[in-house]
Amino acid sequence: MKNRKLGGLLILVMGLMLILAACGGGKKNVAIGPPASETNNVSKLILKAYDIGDDDYKAFQEGFGDAADGVQDGNIDVSIGILGLPAGSIESLQASAGDVKMLSLSDEAIKYIEENSGYKRLTIPKDTYDFMTEDVETVTAYAILVGNTDTIDDQLGYELAKSMVENASENTHAQAKQMTLENALRGLEGLKIHPGAKRYYEEMGLTVDAEVADLTADEGSRKSEFILGTGSQGGTYYPLGGEMASLWNKYIDGVNVTNTETGASVENLASIRDGLMDVGMTVHVPALLAQNGEGEFAGSEVPNAAFIGHIYPEVVQIVTREKTKINTFGDLK
Secondary structure: OHHHHHHHHHHHHHHHHHHHHHOOOOOEEEEOOOOOOHHHHHHHHHHHHOOOOHHHEEEEOOOHHHHHHHHHHOOOOEEEEEEOOOOHHHHHHHHHHOOEEEOOOOHHHHHHHHHOOOOEEEEEOOOOOOOOOOOEEEEEEEEEEEEEOOOOOHHHHHHHHHHHHHOHHHOOOHHHHHOOOOOOOOOOOOOOEOHHHHHHHHHOOOOOOOOEOOOOOOHHHOOOEEEEEOOOOOOOHHHHHHHHHHHHHHHOOOOEEEEEOOOOHHHHHHHHHOOOOOEEEEEHHHHHHHHHOOHHHOOOOOOOEEEEEEEEEEEEEEEEEHHHOOOOHHHHO
16 A cells, blocks of 8 residues: 555656646746847847746747737747837837837846947836836847948948938838938947948048948949848748848849848847858847957858948837746746
């Protein structure tokens, strides 16, 4: 009888262990962005700021669109995204789920992030989204466009920059309003600028204090088909980049730019380095690392990517749902 009871107890314990394993042992499911993306990099920086190790959570390496679907379905507890303000994907998530919550970063975490990256503190006002009841503290960087100096010649760089500014009013994406002459050089600090872009901005009266990139691209041998690297369809880059490409195709003679879905910043920079892409959208922080061969690009720098123009401020936005009972990022530990 005693052995029979012990056997039953053992089976019960094993069953509980299997259930815990299937549920991740109580770990929270966190979407940290696709591999080789700046979202993935900054997510790991945030987790490190909170001293949250790999064993403290279950990582989902999804683009923000898929991650938002996971949050809605309850399969993902927290999703980290680098998006414009306001982000349509977050508004859509709230419309579907009805109980979205945005998490603030602590002062200590923000200080750590600022000391270890190019990101800076930003307050998201409480009236940014209907579901917000208080301001949210986070960090931000700049989304920029970079061009491949092996395929984007001087005149084409000029035309790309010109179109970004002068045709932005025809771009219906919410973030297009950020592509103004006043904002055009945001994110340039420390980067090399494409000579064609520099020429346009100086003609418009801006002072460009940056090293000029060397070009191997020549207008006489310019190709007609170009690839623009953006991001995932659920994020900001892909739809915004699609409209940018359409306007380039409309206003730049003999040029056809195809908008391509990618893993965003890091993948775009690597693709430019490898000659697989002509222009790419990226956060300025990894662009600087790529140019200098640091961080993700240690030993594999990207010498042929040059700044063409600012696109919009990139804001780290961390969302969950009320039903998760997660109130701070530190609750993941």
